[in-house]
Amino acid sequence: MYHLKDLHLAIRIADLHSISAAGRELGMTPAAASAALQRLEKLIDCQLFSRSTRSMKLTQEGQVFIETGRQALALLEGANAALADNRGELKGEIRIALPSDLGRNLIRGWLDDFAKQAPDLTLTLFFGDHMSDLINQNLHLALRYGQLEDSNLKRRQLAMTHRVAIASPDYLAKNGIPKHPNELNQHKILILNRGGEPWNKWRFSHKGENYETHVRGNKSSNDGAVIRDWALAGEGIAYKSWLDVAMDVHQGRLVLLFPDQLAEKIPLQLVYLQTDYPRLKIRKTIDFIIERIDAFSRSYPLLTK
Numbered sequence: 001m002y003h004l005k006d007l008h009l010a011i012r013i014a015d016l017h018s019i020s021a022a023g024r025e026l027g028m029t030p031a032a033a034s035a036a037l038q039r040l041e042k043l044i045d046c047q048l049f050s051r052s053t054r055s056m057k058l059t060q061e062g063q064v065f066i067e068t069g070r071q072a073l074a075l076l077e078g079a080n081a082a083l084a085d086n087r088g089e090l091k092g093e094i095r096i097a098l099p100s101d102l103g104r105n106l107i108r109g110w111l112d113d114f115a116k117q118a119p120d121l122t123l124t125l126f127f128g129d130h131m132s133d134l135i136n137q138n139l140h141l142a143l144r145y146g147q148l149e150d151s152n153l154k155r156r157q158l159a160m161t162h163r164v165a166i167a168s169p170d171y172l173a174k175n176g177i178p179k180h181p182n183e184l185n186q187h188k189i190l191i192l193n194r195g196g197e198p199w200n201k202w203r204f205s206h207k208g209e210n211y212e213t214h215v216r217g218n219k220s221s222n223d224g225a226v227i228r229d230w231a232l233a234g235e236g237i238a239y240k241s242w243l244d245v246a247m248d249v250h251q252g253r254l255v256l257l258f259p260d261q262l263a264e265k266i267p268l269q270l271v272y273l274q275t276d277y278p279r280l281k282i283r284k285t286i287d288f289i290i291e292r293i294d295a296f297s298r299s300y301p302l303l304t305k
Contacts, residue, residue, distance in 0.1 A: 004073065005026070005036070006036050006037070006039060006040040007040070007069050007072075007073060008026065008073060009022055009023070009026055009028070009033060009036050009037065009040075010037060010040055010048060010065075010066060010069065011066055011069060011070055011073065012025055012026065012138065013033075013037065013049065013056055014048075014049075014056075014058055014062070014066045015138070017055040017056050017057070018055065018056060019033045019034050019037060019056060020033065025138065037049075044065065046059075046061050046062070046065060047059055047061070047062070048061070048062035048065060048066065049062055090117075090118035090120065090121045090280065090281050090284060091118070091120035091121060091281070092120075092121065092122065092281060093121075093122040093123075093124060094121060094122070094123055094124070094140050094141070094281055094282070094285055095124045095125075095126070095137070095138060095139045095140050095141075096111070096123070096124070096125055096126070096139065096140065096141045096142070096143070096285070097125075097126040097127075097128070097134075097137065097139050097141070097142040097143065097144075098125060098126065098127055098142075098143050099127075099128075099129055099143060099144065099145060099224060099244075100127050100128055100129050100223045100224040100225045100226075101224035101225040101227070101228050101240070101241075101244045102143070102224075102241070102243055102244050103125070103127050103143065104127060104225050105225065105228075105244075106243075106296065107143065107289065107292075108125060110288070110289065110292045111123055111125070111285075111289075114285065114288050118281075118284075121281060126139070127225075128223075129192065129194055129222065129223065129224050130194065130195055130222075134153065134271070134272070134273055140272060140273075140282055140285075141270055141271070141272050141282065141285065141286070142270070142271050142272070143158075143268070143269070143270055143271075143289070144268075144269055144271060145161075145241055145266055145267070145268055145269075146266050146267065147266075147267065153271045153272065153273065154271065154272050154273070155269045155270070155271050156269065156270040156271075156272075156286055156290070157267050157268070157269050158267075158268045158269060158270060158289065158290055158293045159243065159267070159268045159293050159294075159297055160265040160266070160267055160268075161241050161242045161243050161265055161266060161268055162241075162242045162262045162263070162265050162266075162302060163202075163203065163239055163240065163241055163242070163263065163266060164239070164240060164241075164242050164245065164256055164257070164258075164262065164302075165181070165184070165202065165237055165238070165239050165256075165257040165258055166231055166237070166238055166239075166240060166245050166248075166249065166254045166255060166256055166257060167187075167231060167234075167236065167237045167238070167254065167255055167257060168231060168232055168233070168234045168253065168254055168255070169252070169253075169254075169255055170234040171188075171231075171234040171235070171236065171237070172255055174234070175187060175188070177255075177257070178237075178257060178258075180258070180261070181202065181204045181213040181258055181261060182213060184202070184213055184215050184237065185215060185216055187236065187237050188218040188219075188235065188236030188237065189215045189216060189217045189218055189219075189236055189237055189238075190217065190218070190219050190220070190221075190227050190230050190231060190235060190236045190237065190238040191215065191217035191219070191220040191227075192220070192221065192222070192224055192227050192239075193220045193221060193222045194222065198217060198220055199239070200214060200215050200216070200217060201213070201214055201215075202215055202239045203263035203264075204258060204261040204262065204263050205261055205262060205263045205264065206261060210263050210264060215239075218235075218236055219235060219236065224240070224244065227240065228240060228244060228245065228248075231245075231254060232248065232253055232254065237257065241266075241268070242302055243268065243293075243296070243297070246296070246300035246301075246302070247300055249300075249303060250300050250303070256303055259303065259304045260304070262302075262304075268293070270286055270289065272286075
């Protein structure tokens, strides 16, 4: 009989189309992962994948085996989770994708506190500002700004927050304070690049009407934490979620620009697979993050004056 770890590996190879990627995720070398797959195929007397130099594709028999194996593994994991839930135990792994800036500077520390309260829980965190594929990345939760289109995911709204233009006092002392967003192109601009596209249309509002200002960047990055670091270092003006910079503005490290021109708020949401939510560890993690976001928002309200 084959090991459940080998079945799990085969399922992740099918999801990721790569032996090495699946092996890395499970802490195995490419050679060990390849040997485990060959061992599994020999035991079940079936070639699961047609191999090429670029990817792994399921054979027809492989599709049947993987889908059945996926269901069986889900049942076993569900049984273990049900026992843990019944005992009120927080144990196992939680894999969470977080926005780069908010995740590193706030939520990671909160989750460290959460993990201390549940020593049998294993946290695996992924940071980045791109949208995450929960299934392919084997994620339980993803925290994201904005409206999300995938209807197969469940959502839990954490907050509604403005996007704001900010700069450091040092930058403004050297370069002057823009009075209106239409003056932004007279300044150095820091642009977030998301999914290969520069986020260079900044939204503002005047008398209830939203409008966009097209900006040209002097520096850009696909990492929101880098954009904030540049702003703090006086490198230019950035456009950030208020939650990302609220503490910096309250403590004087950054200055909020155009407080009378703020566009509509955007949601900060936790997304997850519908099948994951009943599990105690998922519910407790969501409740904990909501509690911390609420407390932070009360401590650092938007400064509009």
